Amino acid sequence: xxxTPEDGRLELLQGTLDMLILRxxxxxPQHGHGIGQTIAAHSDDLLKVETxxxxxxxxxxxxxxxxxxxxxxxxxxxxxKFYRLTAAGKAQLLxxxxxxxxxxxxxxRVMNPARVDKD
Amino acid sequence: xxxxxxxxxxxIRGHLALSIKERIERGDDPAAARRAALAEFGSMMRxxxxxxxxxxxRSVEWIASLRRDVVVAVRSLRHARGLAFTVIVTxxxxxxxxxxIFSVVREVLLRPxxxxxxxxxxxxxxxxxxxxxxxxxxxxxxxDDFKARVKAISAFGDxxxxxxxxxxxxxxxxxxxxxxxxxFFEVMGLRPIHGRLIDGGDDGPNAPSVAVLTHRFWSTTxxxxxxxxxxxxxxxxxTATVIGVxxxxxxxxxxxxxxxxxxTSPHHMSATMVTGRTHRMTELFGRLAPGATVExxxxxxxxxxxxxxxxxxxxxxxxxxxxxxxxxLRDQIAAPARTILLxxxxxxxxxxxxxxxxxANLILARTVRREGExxxxxxxxxxxxxxxxxxxxxxxxxxxxxxxLGILLARPAVAIVSSYAARFSVRAGNVTVDSSLVWVxxxxxxxxxxxxxxxxxxxxxxxxxxxxxxxxxxxxxxxxLRMFAVTQVALTFVMLAAAGMLLTTLVSLQRAATGYNMxxxxxxxxxxxxxxMGAARLARYQQIIDRTGALxxxxxxxVGNMVPWRDAGRFGPASPFSIEGYTPxxxxxxxxxxxxIVSPGYFDTLGVPxxxxxDFNADDRIGAENVAIISHSVAQRLFPGGDALNHRMWWTDQxxxxxxxxxxxxxxxxxxxxxxxxxxxxxxxxxFGQMPFATRMFVQTxxxxxxxxxxxxxxxxxxxxxxxxxxAATLAEIRAQVLAPERLNAFVLSGFGGVALLIAVxxxxxxxxxxxxxxxxxxxxxxxxxxxxxxxxxxxLSEGLRMVAIGITAGVIGGYLLRWMAASYVGQxxxxxxxxxxxxxxxxxxxxxxxxxxxAARAARVDVLNALRSE
Numbered sequence: 010x011x012x013t014p015e016d017g018r019l020e021l022l023q024g025t026l027d028m029l030i031l032r033x034x035x036x037x038p039q040h041g042h043g044i045g046q047t048i049a050a051h052s053d054d055l056l057k058v059e060t061x062x063x064x065x066x067x068x069x070x071x072x073x074x075x076x077x078x079x080x081x082x083x084x085x086x087x088x089x090k091f092y093r094l095t096a097a098g099k100a101q102l103l104x105x106x107x108x109x110x111x112x113x114x115x116x117x118r119v120m121n122p123a124r125v126d127k128d
Numbered sequence: 129x130x131x132x133x134x135x136x137x138x139x140i141r142g143h144l145a146l147s148i149k150e151r152i153e154r155g156d157d158p159a160a161a162r163r164a165a166l167a168e169f170g171s172m173m174r175x176x177x178x179x180x181x182x183x184x185x186r187s188v189e190w191i192a193s194l195r196r197d198v199v200v201a202v203r204s205l206r207h208a209r210g211l212a213f214t215v216i217v218t219x220x221x222x223x224x225x226x227x228x229i230f231s232v233v234r235e236v237l238l239r240p241x242x243x244x245x246x247x248x249x250x251x252x253x254x255x256x257x258x259x260x261x262x263x264x265x266x267x268x269x270x271x272d273d274f275k276a277r278v279k280a281i282s283a284f285g286d287x288x289x290x291x292x293x294x295x296x297x298x299x300x301x302x303x304x305x306x307x308x309x310x311x312f313f314e315v316m317g318l319r320p321i322h323g324r325l326i327d328g329g330d331d332g333p334n335a336p337s338v339a340v341l342t343h344r345f346w347s348t349t350x351x352x353x354x355x356x357x358x359x360x361x362x363x364x365x366x367t368a369t370v371i372g373v374x375x376x377x378x379x380x381x382x383x384x385x386x387x388x389x390x391x392t393s394p395h396h397m398s399a400t401m402v403t404g405r406t407h408r409m410t411e412l413f414g415r416l417a418p419g420a421t422v423e424x425x426x427x428x429x430x431x432x433x434x435x436x437x438x439x440x441x442x443x444x445x446x447x448x449x450x451x452x453x454x455x456x457l458r459d460q461i462a463a464p465a466r467t468i469l470l471x472x473x474x475x476x477x478x479x480x481x482x483x484x485x486x487x488a489n490l491i492l493a494r495t496v497r498r499e500g501e502x503x504x505x506x507x508x509x510x511x512x513x514x515x516x517x518x519x520x521x522x523x524x525x526x527x528x529x530x531x532x533l534g535i536l537l538a539r540p541a542v543a544i545v546s547s548y549a550a551r552f553s554v555r556a557g558n559v560t561v562d563s564s565l566v567w568v569x570x571x572x573x574x575x576x577x578x579x580x581x582x583x584x585x586x587x588x589x590x591x592x593x594x595x596x597x598x599x600x601x602x603x604x605x606x607x608x609l610r611m612f613a614v615t616q617v618a619l620t621f622v623m624l625a626a627a628g629m630l631l632t633t634l635v636s637l638q639r640a641a642t643g644y645n646m647x648x649x650x651x652x653x654x655x656x657x658x659x660x661m662g663a664a665r666l667a668r669y670q671q672i673i674d675r676t677g678a679l680x681x682x683x684x685x686x687v688g689n690m691v692p693w694r695d696a697g698r699f700g701p702a703s704p705f706s707i708e709g710y711t712p713x714x715x716x717x718x719x720x721x722x723x724x725i726v727s728p729g730y731f732d733t734l735g736v737p738x739x740x741x742x743d744f745n746a747d748d749r750i751g752a753e754n755v756a757i758i759s760h761s762v763a764q765r766l767f768p769g770g771d772a773l774n775h776r777m778w779w780t781d782q783x784x785x786x787x788x789x790x791x792x793x794x795x796x797x798x799x800x801x802x803x804x805x806x807x808x809x810x811x812x813x814x815x816f817g818q819m820p821f822a823t824r825m826f827v828q829t830x831x832x833x834x835x836x837x838x839x840x841x842x843x844x845x846x847x848x849x850x851x852x853x854x855x856a857a858t859l860a861e862i863r864a865q866v867l868a869p870e871r872l873n874a875f876v877l878s879g880f881g882g883v884a885l886l887i888a889v890x891x892x893x894x895x896x897x898x899x900x901x902x903x904x905x906x907x908x909x910x911x912x913x914x915x916x917x918x919x920x921x922x923x924x925l926s927e928g929l930r931m932v933a934i935g936i937t938a939g940v941i942g943g944y945l946l947r948w949m950a951a952s953y954v955g956q957x958x959x960x961x962x963x964x965x966x967x968x969x970x971x972x973x974x975x976x977x978x979x980x981x982x983x984a985a986r987a988a989r990v991d992v993l994n995a996l997r998s999e
Contacts, residue, residue, distance in 0.1 A: 064178075068521070085145040087142045
């Protein structure tokens with residue numbers, strides 16, 4: 010994850026956004042803006058999701074049946090679309106989480122072979 | 129669930145509201161928060177598009193936008209009606225011509241025959257190129273030799289044609305019959321649709337006579353009456369049973385009405401037929417033995433044939449250069465039509481290419497005019513794909529309309545082309561219009577549409593867009609426009625030269641002096657059934673001749689056995705004869721001459737001059753001294769001293785029976801009744817009074833020959849009831865009929881040439897008009913610095929002529945190249961002489977001047993002040 014020079018934020022790795030969205034929705038239904046805020050808050054503002062990526066991703070996940078959407082009213086008293094995790098979405102989250110931890114540990118071993126040896 | 133546009137907007141609006149609210153809560157002042165959110169909004173438009181696209185597959189999306197583009201195209205083309213009309217009509221001509229001709233080609237050349245295993249079915253023929261006889265057919269002894277010795281062919285089928293007077297199919301009538309042995313249908317691989325066909329059990333002299341009806345005869349003449357099967361009919365002198373109806377199939381070698389077994393025809397049982405090696409009247413077919421190829425069969429046939437020639441040298445004079453050939457029946461049937469259809473197909477393809485390049489020109493010019501519009505769209509973010517799609521939408525609309533119109537045009541055209549091709553191949557008669565026609569049209573339209581959409585160069589978003597909307601024509605575009613116009617001119621030139629060549633040939637054929645009185649001689653076929661007239665034949669003919677001669681307006685009447693040109697080939701190649709006291713030099717072939725039977729007065733009636741001696745007269749009858757009249761070329765070859773009269777000749781062919789000496793009583797000018805353009809015609813005439821076999825009547829008239837058809841027919845019917853009288857025509861009309869294929873070729877190619885010329889004229893005019901309108905300013909400047917309008921006019925005209933000159937040069941070179949390439953497919957092609965070439969060039973140049981005049985006049989009328997102010 011390369012640091013962008015201006016604001017010290019991190020760019021999302023390709024393919025991780027879907028997993029983050031699914032994880033965020035585990036805590037309950039949320040609208041797009043809220044999802045973005047949650048990801049930022051939980052990463053101490055290091056991960057900032059672009060709206061241009063977030064919304065198409067939400068629609069993509071919904072099309073694949075991992076999310077369901079319904080209309081509600083937001084804190085700003087506006088009509089807003091709330092996304093909710095489906096059962097298929099939960100299963101997908103599990104799969105992605107497993108793959109992610111495998112990836113992390115594999116990359117970790119490649120990057121820090123000495124430490125692995127010490128353990 | 130797929131969101132609609134409102135949902136997407138609501139979602140975005142909801143997001144923006146939350147975003148503003150959040151910024152305000154963070155302490156931004158409301159105005160700044162709003163500005164920041166609106167900044168975000170710009171990119172939201174793209175996001176919204178991406179969200180929407182999540183729900184569409186790419187292709188669905190693409191097609192949906194294409195549909196929008198098509199709607200836009202229809203709307204924008206409504207403002208360019210002239211262009212749309214020109215493009216659609218041009219394409220329709222190209223597509224229609226191709227679709228029509230392709231339908232016929234498919235039916236005639238590509239569709240398989242109904243015959244079982246058509247790839248094993250061969251047609252065998254012998255020819256004597258040295259005697260000018262391409263197809264001599266075979267005699268029974270020859271066929272027997274092949275049957276005994278050739279192993280690569282498992283079975284032979286034979287077929288000969290003969291006329292019978294049939295009693296039993298309604299009125300007594302003359303039917304065209306095929307006579308076949310029992311193996312014929314098995315070899316041909318044909319089946320009956322009713323009853324059975326002739327088989328091995330119908331062979332031999334003791335078998336009962338049987339006849340099979342062809343499908344055409346049964347379904348048209350007999351109205352598909354099934355009860356006819358089992359019926360007994362009289363065929364000539366014999367009684368035959370109808371045993372079945374043949375399935376519809378290509379009638380080859382002859383379109384007969386019935387097919388009978390050998391025993392039905394007394395002639396086929398005669399000694400002449402069975403033992404005469406030169407009595408050739410039978411067509412031969414063969415089935416390849418398992419494992420054998422056509423090449424094997426050819427090799428073996430040739431070997432056997434060579435042996436036959438060695439054994440019976442007297443039947444195969446060396447000068448004849450006798451050959452045997454074998455081809456697949458399918459190819460044999462297609463062969464005569466093949467060349468003409470391929471020529472038509474390439475002519476149609478050329479028209480299509482011309483049409484496309486013309487349309488490309490128009491579209492290119494239109495796109496250049498729209499460069500401003502396209503540049504604006506590119507700057508606003510339209511992708512190159514979207515711009516292409518806009519162009520594709522337009523060309524799809526144009527080509528689609530062109531295809532629809534083209535297919536509508538093709539339907540009647542198929543009928544014309546197939547009736548035309550029917551002169552060359554029996555298969556062309558049943559060409560039907562089916563969906564393949566539509567597919568050809570659609571395929572051609574798609575090819576045209578896609579290539580047209582990719583021809584114009586697109587402005588890119590990066591390149592600076594033109595500052596104003598006036599047309600800026602680049603050198604590249606101009607070159608391309610000119611290139612297309614030159615292509616059209618070149619191809620048109622080739623078409624015009626080809627059409628011109630056919631026309632000049634036709635004119636020379638029609639102008640050739642024939643040696644006959646062309647306009648005042650009426651010819652009638654009186655196909656008398658010989659056996660029906662019996663011994664009274666001569667007296668009856670004389671009665672008919674006398675009574676016809678007494679009709680007002682009739683000068684002379686005669687009968688003969690052959691109508692010039694119409695009956696060409698009826699009596700095969702010239703027959704050998706000998707002259708008493710004439711010994712051929714060593715190795716010299718015995719002389720040959722055409723055998724003709726004529727009545728007294730024949731030469732006067734047809735206008736053939738008598739050069740020496742006398743005409744036949746009433747005293748030349750059976751029992752009197754046998755006499756003959758020879759033609760000039762016979763006299764010249766055998767009696768160079770001019771002393772032909774009173775020598776005696778006899779026919780050496782055994783067909784004429786024994787040695788009957790005939791005294792030469794006259795010499796007439798050569799008259800070539802085989803070819804319209806006369807060549808040497810060595811002919812020996814026999815008097816009708818001594819050989820009463822003549823079924824053609826010649827009447828020289830004073831006034832309109834056609835007015836005499838009715839009275840003459842009445843006289844003939846009066847003398848012999850039920851006597852058919854057919855095909856009355858003057859010699860000039862017969863020549864026209866014989867030349868009909870040539871005339872049609874010339875007509876069709878001229879049609880194509882005309883269409884090509886029309887398209888090319890539109891193309892040249894279009895390019896020049898475009899170039900003139902793009903150069904208004906240039907012309908303004910030229911006028912301002914002292915050019916006269918006249919010089920501008922000439923300038924534009926010369927531009928047009930230059931394109932034509934380049935095009936003609938390219939056409940000449942390309943034409944020679946094409947001919948060289950085509951030579952390997954269709955054999956050597958005749959070359960147009962200077963007249964058609966010059967004619968084509970002049971026509972094109974004149975058309976180009978015409979096409980250039982309007983734009984040139986416009987250039988000359990440019991208003992200086994307006995032109996200079998325009999930028």
